Amino acid sequence: MxxxxxxxxxxxxxxxxxxxxxxxxxxxxxxxxxxxMSIPDHALAQWWDMVVGDPAPPAEPMASKLExxxxxxxxxxxxxxxxxxxxxxxxxxxxxxxxxxPGGTAPGRRSPASAGSSxxxxxxxxxxxxxxxxxPSGSS
Numbered sequence: 685m686x687x688x689x690x691x692x693x694x695x696x697x698x699x700x701x702x703x704x705x706x707x708x709x710x711x712x713x714x715x716x717x718x719x720x721m722s723i724p725d726h727a728l729a730q731w732w733d734m735v736v737g738d739p740a741p742p743a744e745p746m747a748s749k750l751e752x753x754x755x756x757x758x759x760x761x762x763x764x765x766x767x768x769x770x771x772x773x774x775x776x777x778x779x780x781x782x783x784x785x786p787g788g789t790a791p792g793r794r795s796p797a798s799a800g801s802s803x804x805x806x807x808x809x810x811x812x813x814x815x816x817x818x819x820p821s822g823s824s
Contacts, residue, residue: 695724713765720753
């Protein structure tokens with residue numbers, strides 16, 4: 685017996701964590717919502733059929749994605765999480781999908797302007813040379 689494979693959020697290849705085109709069941713509701721909103725319009729019918737078990741509504745794609753995203757979030761996080769307000773613009777949904785903050789940086793990452801000089805990677809060659817010159821001659 686064979687089963688069809690769900691196309692990933694890229695709309696091209698099968699959904700796969702290793703390809704990064706998946707929606708994880710343990711992801712935060714905001715991540716699930718954002719990734720669902722990034723599904724290409726042409727893949728919506730398959731997502732509605734395989735994930736929800738209903739045909740895609742005859743609404744315009746954005747409305748269909750909003751409903752699909754709400755249902756996915758409700759399935760894994762409950763109706764209360766699904767009822768929370770979400771971004772609906774294409775730009776904010778795409779940045780949520782990629783795990784980016786509204787300012788444009790990914791969680792856990794700092795923007796180049798805020799990176800400062802913390803750590804070896806940010807040291808310039810001159811800093812490294814002066815650090816070496818400050819060491820006693822017998823140590824390396």
